[in-house]
Amino acid sequence: MSKQSDLVTVFEVQNPTKADLIKSILEGSGIECFIPGENLGLIYGGALGIKIQVRAEDFEQAKELLEKID
Numbered sequence: 001m002s003k004q005s006d007l008v009t010v011f012e013v014q015n016p017t018k019a020d021l022i023k024s025i026l027e028g029s030g031i032e033c034f035i036p037g038e039n040l041g042l043i044y045g046g047a048l049g050i051k052i053q054v055r056a057e058d059f060e061q062a063k064e065l066l067e068k069i070d
Helices: 016-028 040-044 056-069
Strands: 007-013 050-055
Touching: 007 016, 007 056, 016 050, 016 056, 050 056
Parallel strands: none
Antiparallel strands: 007 050
């Protein structure tokens, strides 16, 4: 995985289940992704918002993919 400074937020959700689904879709398409504080969603139930991050060079591809399924 890239350093966190190389990561950009491609999507943000409130629901931990939706975050996991998006992560699975991205990874299934060969796009590495990271959810900072992934376990906090379980504790706070999405009250904080859950960010899905990808490498900067994968941002456009990830964004296009997520626009098709949203």
